Amino acid sequence: MLYRKLGKTGEKVSILGYGSMRLPVIDGAVDNIDEEKAIELLRYAIDHGVNYVDAAYSYHGGKGEVFLGKALADGYREKVHLATKLSCKRVNCKEDMDRFLNEQLEKLQTDCIDFYLLHGVKKSYWDKMKKFGIFEFLERARTAGKIKYTGFSFHDDLDVFKEVLDAYPWDLCQIQFNYLDEDFQAGVEGLKYAGEKGLAVVIMEPLRGGNLASKVPEEAKKIWDRSKIKRSPAEWAFRYLWNYPEISVVLSGMSEIGHLEENLRIADEGLPNSLSPEEKDLIAEVKEIYKARIKVNCTGCKYCIPCPQGVNIPRNLGYLNDVYVLDDVENARFQYGVLLAPEEKAGNCVECGECEEVCPQGIEIREMLKEVRDSFE
Incomplete structure (x- = not known):
């Protein structure tokens, strides 16, 4: 496992982080985590060098943090940097922020959350959180020792990203980024902007919900096959990200041992500035194949469910x-x-x-x- 400095915090983190949004479940029920299998996967990852674990209040129908509280027992909590998020969607008054944080600390069975992020920031949420005094809340929580570092995850346009980033001395930002999303939301420009400000950058959706690894058009396969160094589609996607020195952690929601083992292997070679010009050209060609074919820009994040009518x-x-x-x-x-x-x-x-x-x-x-x-x- 390779490690990088987490922005201005000085913390050393594994370049591969464990995202807990897609833990294995029973009978397809998102709120019914297969705890035995999930604990085995998470602890295997930690035992093999992963030391950044990402969570959120809403994951797995609100049960994800409860699971992590159990999974990180037996000394595993001390081995990781734990990140979770305040649900901007659910905050409806000033008092909600303290209430949610205290609830999350209890669920996670910890006295302090290492990285506390605002979840899924977009313009409407940002305006609401400012109105409720988000800056004062974060300082109060930090002073009380309930959180160590602050950050936000983001889903909106670049101008909003810069507005949020400039408004407060954040430690970390989390953005959706992969070789298809170079000009989407924060994009490359936002990534570079955060890096120049000294923020740690955490990446979500590196495989676009797995689509860049599992749904590969024949034209894309032929392009990958032209490379002198043979890599899986997933490896190409991860290596693209780790090539950026501004990126500290790439999150992956690993629900199968095969995926986990492959990602751990790939993470042994994810050095910055390590791709050749020819390899970058191959990635650019594959990007155009996908962009020409994708109909719906869905990453499978499941924020849209449950639907009131039951539509999946x-x-x-x-x-x-x-x-x-x-x-x-x-x-x-x-x-x-x-x-x-x-x-x-x-x-x-x-x-x-x-x-x-x-x-x-x-x-x-x-x-x-x-x-x-x-x-x-």
Whole structure:
């Protein structure tokens, strides 16, 4: 495992971090974590050098932090930098901030959270949090020893990112970034801007919800095959990120031991400025293949569910993307028909719009679900 300095904090962190948004679950129920399997995975990662663990109040239906409190027992809490997030969406008054923090400390079974982030900051949330006195709250929590460092995760445009970053002496920012998202949200410019300010940068969605590793068009495979050094699609995506010296940690939601072992192997070689010009050119070619094919900019983050009508929005959008990325209409239609329960299908959408209010990608979900219905039903 390689380690990097975490911005101006001076902390040394593993370049691979464990994201707890996609822990293994039982029977597909997001709030029913397979604790035995998940604990085995997380502790295996820590035993092999991972020392940054990312959580949030809302993950796994609010049960993710409770799980981590158990999983980091037996001395494992002392081995990691623990990050979690304050749910901006759920804060409705000034008092909520203290209430949520105290609840999170209890769930996580810890006296101090190493990195406390505002979750999913966008313009509307940012204005609300300022109104409720977020800066005073963070200073008070830090003085009380309840948090050590401050930060924010981000889902909005570049100008909003710079506004948030300049408003407070943050220690860390967490952005969505991969070789497809160079000009999306904070993007490369935001990454460089944060680095110049001395902030640690943590990356989420390095594989676009796994799509850059598992849904690889034939044209992209042929491009990867031209490389003298043979790498898996996942390795290309991670190496692209670790090539940036401004990036401290890349988060991965590892739910299978095979994924974890591969990522640990890749993390042994993730040095900054290590890609050749030819390798960068290959990545740029693959990027254009994906950009030309992807229909829906969905990363599978699941912020849009549960839907009041029971529609499984990420799965529906995933099947639609399969048609365009993999050029496989029949298989996508078959899976839609067989693997989704009747209430999960796109035809049940009543266009209430709740999903679009919380989608970090700004997807016009209602229109996309209409296309899913028309394509598959």
